[in-house]
Amino acid sequence: MINAKVISLVLCLISFLFMPVAFSKPETIEWEDITDADWSVSTDSSYEGHSAVMIFEKILADDKKMENNKCYRTIYRRVRIFGYEGRKQADVEAPFFYLNQKIELVKGRTILRDGTIVELQKSQIIEKEVIKTRKNKYKQLSFSIPGVSEDCIIEYILQYRLRRNPHVWTVQKDIPLISGEMRWIFGRFSAPKFLEEFLISWVTPNYLWLHHYSRPSIKHIPNLKEATELLFKIDNVPAFETEPYTLPEASLKTRLICYYGSNEPPITFWGGRGTAIAKRYTRFSKKNKKLKKVIKSFEDLQANHEKIAAAYKWVQENLINIDYVDATKIDKSGKKKEIKLREHRSIDDVIKRGYADKEMIHLVFCDMLREMGIDARLSYLKNRINGMFEEKAKYSQFNESMVAVVDELKNYEFYAPGFPYLNIGEIPWYCEGVRALVANADDIFVTVTFSKATDNVTSYKYQFDISDELEISGQQSASYSGHQARKMRMEVLNKDTADFKAILLEVFEEDQSKAERSGLEFNNLTKQQENLELSCQVEFPALAVMGSRLIFKPFDYMSEVSNPFHATDRRRPLLFDYAYQLSEEAIFTLPEGWQIDALPDSKEFETQAGSCRVSISYSENILSVHREFVLIQPFWGADAYSLIKDLFQQRQNMSGSSIILSKKTNVSEAD
Numbered sequence: 001m002i003n004a005k006v007i008s009l010v011l012c013l014i015s016f017l018f019m020p021v022a023f024s025k026p027e028t029i030e031w032e033d034i035t036d037a038d039w040s041v042s043t044d045s046s047y048e049g050h051s052a053v054m055i056f057e058k059i060l061a062d063d064k065k066m067e068n069n070k071c072y073r074t075i076y077r078r079v080r081i082f083g084y085e086g087r088k089q090a091d092v093e094a095p096f097f098y099l100n101q102k103i104e105l106v107k108g109r110t111i112l113r114d115g116t117i118v119e120l121q122k123s124q125i126i127e128k129e130v131i132k133t134r135k136n137k138y139k140q141l142s143f144s145i146p147g148v149s150e151d152c153i154i155e156y157i158l159q160y161r162l163r164r165n166p167h168v169w170t171v172q173k174d175i176p177l178i179s180g181e182m183r184w185i186f187g188r189f190s191a192p193k194f195l196e197e198f199l200i201s202w203v204t205p206n207y208l209w210l211h212h213y214s215r216p217s218i219k220h221i222p223n224l225k226e227a228t229e230l231l232f233k234i235d236n237v238p239a240f241e242t243e244p245y246t247l248p249e250a251s252l253k254t255r256l257i258c259y260y261g262s263n264e265p266p267i268t269f270w271g272g273r274g275t276a277i278a279k280r281y282t283r284f285s286k287k288n289k290k291l292k293k294v295i296k297s298f299e300d301l302q303a304n305h306e307k308i309a310a311a312y313k314w315v316q317e318n319l320i321n322i323d324y325v326d327a328t329k330i331d332k333s334g335k336k337k338e339i340k341l342r343e344h345r346s347i348d349d350v351i352k353r354g355y356a357d358k359e360m361i362h363l364v365f366c367d368m369l370r371e372m373g374i375d376a377r378l379s380y381l382k383n384r385i386n387g388m389f390e391e392k393a394k395y396s397q398f399n400e401s402m403v404a405v406v407d408e409l410k411n412y413e414f415y416a417p418g419f420p421y422l423n424i425g426e427i428p429w430y431c432e433g434v435r436a437l438v439a440n441a442d443d444i445f446v447t448v449t450f451s452k453a454t455d456n457v458t459s460y461k462y463q464f465d466i467s468d469e470l471e472i473s474g475q476q477s478a479s480y481s482g483h484q485a486r487k488m489r490m491e492v493l494n495k496d497t498a499d500f501k502a503i504l505l506e507v508f509e510e511d512q513s514k515a516e517r518s519g520l521e522f523n524n525l526t527k528q529q530e531n532l533e534l535s536c537q538v539e540f541p542a543l544a545v546m547g548s549r550l551i552f553k554p555f556d557y558m559s560e561v562s563n564p565f566h567a568t569d570r571r572r573p574l575l576f577d578y579a580y581q582l583s584e585e586a587i588f589t590l591p592e593g594w595q596i597d598a599l600p601d602s603k604e605f606e607t608q609a610g611s612c613r614v615s616i617s618y619s620e621n622i623l624s625v626h627r628e629f630v631l632i633q634p635f636w637g638a639d640a641y642s643l644i645k646d647l648f649q650q651r652q653n654m655s656g657s658s659i660i661l662s663k664k665t666n667v668s669e670a671d
Contacts, residue, residue, distance in 0.1 A: 026062045026072035027185075029157055034111055038153055041080040041178070050239060051083025052175050055153075059182040061165045061258065066187030069163045073097075074105075078155040079175075081148065089175065090145040090154050097166045103141055108156035110147040118147025120156070165258070167395065171212075172253035177237040184258050185229040204263040205230070208393050211254045213238055232256055244564040246572045250387035261394045269394040270437060270444050277378055277439040285367045287346035294351065295371055304374055308405065308415070311368040312424045315417045319364065320355040324420050324493060358418035359401045365417050366403045375406040379414065381436040381448065383428070384575075389435055391445070400431055404438045404446065412438065412446045421489040421528045426451070429483040429578040433635055453579040453610070453630050456482030460559060462538075462586040468593065470543040470550070472557060476517070477535035483578045485532040489525065500525065504534060514556070515540055548663040549597075554616070554625045555655040558584050563645075563652040570641035576634040588623040595664050596623065600657040605650040609636065609643040614654040627655070 038055055047053050055078040062072040079089045090110070094103060108120030120143060127139040145154045171180050186205055207230065209216050216234040220227035240253050262269045285291075298310045322341065342353065350356045350364050362378065369376035380398040382389040389397055402416045414436070416427045427448065435445045458481075464474035480488060488507060492500050501520045509517065519537045524530035540557060543550055555561070559582070590596070602615040610631045617624045629651055636644055 026064075026074075026159070027060060028105075028159070029058065029060060029074050029076045031107075031109075031155070031157075032078075034153060038078070038080060039113075042082045047176055050086070050175050051150075052079055052081045052086030052089045054079050054173055054175055054177045056179040056181065057171075057173075057177060058180075059169055061182065061184045063165055063187040064185055066164065071162045071165045071187075072159060073162060073165055074157065074159045076155070076157045078153065081150065081152050081154060084150050086175075087148050087150065090148040092143055092145065092156060094141040094158055096140055097160065098162060100163060102161045103158060104161050105157065105159035106141070106143065108143060108145045108154070110145055110149075111153045111155075112147070112149060113151055116147075118145075120145055167257050167259045167393075168250075169256040169258070170250070170253055171234060171255055172237050172240045174239055176239045178235065180232075180234045180237060182232045182256060182258075183229060184232070186227075187260070188228070203260040206257075206259055206261050206263075206394060207232070208257040208390070209255075210257065210390065211252060213254060216256075230258075243567070243570065243572050245574050245576055247575055248384065248387050252572060257390070257393050259393070259395045264394070266392050266394055267444070270391070274437055274439045274441065274444055277380065277437075281363065281366070281378055281439065284345075284363060285347050285370075287348045288351075288367055288371070290348045290351040291364065291367055292371060295368055298372065307372045307374060308369060309424055311365055311372070312415065312417050314368070315361050315365045318354065319350065319361050321358065321361060321418060321420060322355050323358045323418070326494070361418035362401045362403050362416070365415065369403070369405065377404045377406065377439045377441060379404040379436040379438045379446070381431060381434050383430040384434055385430045391435070398437065400428075402427060402431065402436065402448075404436065404441070406441075410442075414448055420493060421486045421526075423528055426455075426482070426486075428486075432578060433575075450634055451482065451578055453581045453632050456484060456578055456580040458484050458580065458582050460582075460584040462558060462584070464538070464557060464586065465589045466543070466591055466594075468591045470545060470591070472540040472543070472588075474538055475535060476515075476538045477533070480532045480534075482580075484580070486528075488532060489528070492525065505536065507534075550661050552659045552661050553657070554586060554588060554623065554659065555627070555657065557588075558586050558625070558627065558655075561652055561655040563648040565641070565645040565648055570638045573638055574636040574641065574644055576631060579631050579633050581631075582627075582629045584625075584627045586625040588625070590621045590623060590661070592621070593663055594661050595621075597660045597662050599659065603654050603657075605647070605654075607643050607647055608632075609640065609647045612647065612651040612654060614657065616657070616659070623659070 041047070041053050041055060043051075056076075058076040060072070060074040060076075062074070065071070075095070079086075081087060081089060092108070094106075106120070106125055110118040112118075124146060125141065125143045127141050143156075145156060148154060165184075169182050171177065184205070184207075187203070205227075207218070212234060214234060214236050216232060219231040219233075221229045221231060234254070237254050240249065242249070246252070264272070294314060295311070298307055301307045301310060326338075341355070342349075344350050344353070344356065344360060347364060347367055350360055356364065366376045366378055379402050381400050381402065382397045383400050401418070402414045404412045404414055406412060413425065414427050414431075415424065416422055416431070417424075419428055422428070429451070432448055432450045434448055436448050437444060438446050457479075459479045461477045462474065463476075464472050466472050488504060491503050491507075495503065500522070504522060505517060505520050509515075516539045517536045518539075521535050523533040525532065543552065596618050599616050599618055602613075604613045605611065610629070612630070613626070613628045615626045631647075
């Protein structure tokens with residue numbers, strides 16, 4: 001794939017061949033005058049609901065010295081504060097772009113109505129460590145601008161030195177932005193004519209506006225044909241408003257993507273990347289004699305699904321995944337020895353050494369299938385945790401790989417043995433529903449399917465006794481399959497055994513915070529083919545009784561239920577992590593002296609989005625409560641909001657059922 005590393009390599013080559021042009025120091029941004037218009041911004045000027053407004057944000061991205069790995073990014077923000085809540089805008093956390101970034105300039109000040117100016121002092125700037133490696137420590141810079149009132153203006157300037165400027169300018173904030181501006185000064189290179197075409201092909205300035213509310217303007221400086229920089233402007237960007245369960249914020253906010261890349265159309269660019277992946281695979285798999293020896297043990301297998309299963313099992317059991325596990329080996333004395341990792345140059349290197357990263361594991365798996373006559377292809381995608389893939393942005397965005405198998409009907413099945421704790425045919429939830437680039441595929445991009453609700457089942461069982469003192473205690477057990485099981489297994493990956501119980505116990509506490517739990521036991525923690533099972537002892541506070549009757553709410557002792565959807569309407573699509581099914585059964589043994597006067601009716605609600613059911617029965621002092629909830633798919637358009645809202649509301653309503661308990665008439669008050 002052509003990515004930032006390749007572009008850097010091209011630029012380094014140019015710098016070796018040609019003397020770089022001499023440039024002066026990076027441009028600086030000075031404070032601008034405070035105007036009457038700045039002070040006029042208030043709640044009376046249509047910003048009701050906000051106690052602060054960003055008057056402007058100005059970005060200067062200076063790439064003149066890019067070939068020397070010296071890019072500069074300067075951020076200048078001015079904010080009008082006109083309310084108590086707005087004062088928090090003075091607490092600034094400097095954006096974190098890269099590990100090797102350096103902030104060379106920090107300025108900040110508060111301007112009061114009477115003209116008083118309070119400057120940010122160096123002693124008020126705080127750095128805290130966010131990442132630590134063996135060789136380096138990386139720190140996050142933050143500060144609080146002093147002298148802030150409920151009627152003031154604050155502004156600050158940050159200047160970064162970077163190896164390369166970040167691709168994205170996130171324009172939309174948590175407060176309205178009146179005016180946004182970004183000036184992008186291109187990297188400058190000189191090259192002979194025989195390299196000009198190549199240079200233009202891969203380091204052409206590209207830009208892409210996404211999700212803009214007002215029409216942005218673009219000015220080419222000095223002119224369209226001979227531009228050496230671009231000036232982007234945008235006005236009146238509303239504050240970003242969150243909605244529960246939707247796409248990542250990074251994919252919804254107004255933003256500008258600026259980068260150096262291909263001058264080809266997107267379809268041509270990505271088609272070329274698919275071809276490049278296939279060529280790379282061919283070179284790497286050319287030397288694979290050791291792999292061929294491995295698959296000889298699969299010769300008796302006839303069906304493709306049997307061959308795929310055998311190859312899947314082999315790579316998971318025989319290759320140490322160095323993306324998740326420290327590469328170690330055990331000698332004859334049982335001691336661990338650290339392996340010195342070496343670069344793999346072929347499939348045989350991977351097989352011989354027995355360790356690989358996630359991508360290499362997928363490459364080996366793909367080669368195994370192809371050697372057995374199965375049409376398997378490498379595929380690359382961007383997971384949907386922090387943002388969605390933008391097809392029009394022609395630069396490498398992928399951070400995951402998988403293997404796509406094509407059947408006779410040209411349908412694609414995806415396999416991901418490079419991820420821990422995934423059974424064959426399963427993929428991580430954050431890769432479901434995204435567009436994957438498949439090497440040498442006719443369609444180039446293929447949408448990865450979502451798993452079904454029945455693939456992700458959580459079952460709870462509660463066995464409680466209610467004592468004569470009306471204290472509730474007993475046992476809770478759970479069984480997890482699919483994505484939820486993997487999430488929990490990943491929580492304890494590489495953790496000490498002593499920590500397992502504490503970590504897993506937190507999962508129960510999330511489901512029911514009122515209980516005290518102890519004695520956690522678990523089964524199948526590392527057996528990914530089996531359901532993960534947990535159990536523990538549970539105690540609740542005693543029920544409150546008034547006279548001879550009390551109100552008992554059985555669902556208070558099961559998993560907590562809420563409805564996150566309260567808004568009348570919806571603007572954005574809905575996206576849950578994955579489809580799932582939750583089944584619960586609670587058995588309450590009542591004390592001898594109490595009985596149930598009446599039971600609520602069973603309830604059932606079903607819609608295109610899913611279903612929820614509740615049933616309650618009583619016999620011989622045993623109260624049985626059953627509840628089931630199903631969300632049949634994770635992705636819904638905004639037009640389906642009413643379906644989702646009704647489903648979650650019905651679930652919450654059903655979980656509010658109460659039961660009246662009364663003392664039996666044949667039991668004396670003394671009893």
